[in-house]
Amino acid sequence: MVKIRLTRLFRFEMAHALHHYDGPCSNIHGHSYKLQVTIVGTPLDNEADPKNGMVMDFGELKKLVNRTIVDELDHALLLREDSDAELVDTLRKLHHKLVLTTYQPTCENMLLDFKTRLRKQMPEHIALHSLKLWETASSFAEWYASDEL
Numbered sequence: 001m002v003k004i005r006l007t008r009l010f011r012f013e014m015a016h017a018l019h020h021y022d023g024p025c026s027n028i029h030g031h032s033y034k035l036q037v038t039i040v041g042t043p044l045d046n047e048a049d050p051k052n053g054m055v056m057d058f059g060e061l062k063k064l065v066n067r068t069i070v071d072e073l074d075h076a077l078l079l080r081e082d083s084d085a086e087l088v089d090t091l092r093k094l095h096h097k098l099v100l101t102t103y104q105p106t107c108e109n110m111l112l113d114f115k116t117r118l119r120k121q122m123p124e125h126i127a128l129h130s131l132k133l134w135e136t137a138s139s140f141a142e143w144y145a146s147d148e149l
């Protein structure tokens with residue numbers, strides 16, 4: 001059966017701090033993240049359907065990734081849930097867009113979180129192939145489904 005990969009790029013601005021990290025990244029700082037999402041599936045084979053030939057409508061992929069990841073994280077501050085309680089309280093009182101994580105918000109951990117979230121939302125006939133997350137213009141992490149085998 002024919003398989004085609006589809007890829008779409010997303011961007012979001014997000015701040016984070018690496019809890020107890022032994023360097024400047026323990027301070028709250030921001031990145032312009034770039035996320036590449038690649039899915040794989042078989043193009044629709046139905047002449048009567050206007051989406052014939054599509055694995056998934058690019059627009060649907062955009063909506064799925066935006067509602068699953070980008071809407072929550074864009075212009076948010078990601079902190080580990082065991083960060084200073086006073087700081088967390090103050091940020092909440094000031095109505096900052098704060099997201100608390102169970103994990104250290106590294107590029108690697110964020111990718112694993114995104115992979116889990118996206119897999120739950122994927123239509124049955126489509127598989128998540130890979131994810132690539134740029135934290136800076138020169139640093140990125142990648143996840144490939146094939147590495148799980």
Ligand SMILES: Nc1nc2c(c(=O)[nH]1)N=C([C@H](O)[C@H](O)COP(=O)(O)OP(=O)(O)OP(=O)(O)O)CN2
Nearest residue numbers: 016018025031105106107108109135136138139141
């Ligand atoms: N393996 C990882 N290492 C680091 C991560 C990460 O997510 N995974 N994150 C950070 C910091 O959050 C941040 O990205 C700073 O990294 P750094 O490379 O030090 O960034 P610079 O701005 O200093 O990069 P330059 O290109 O040298 O200016 C740290 N490590």
Ligand SMILES: [Zn+2]
Nearest residue numbers: 016025029031
């Ligand atoms: Zn950082």
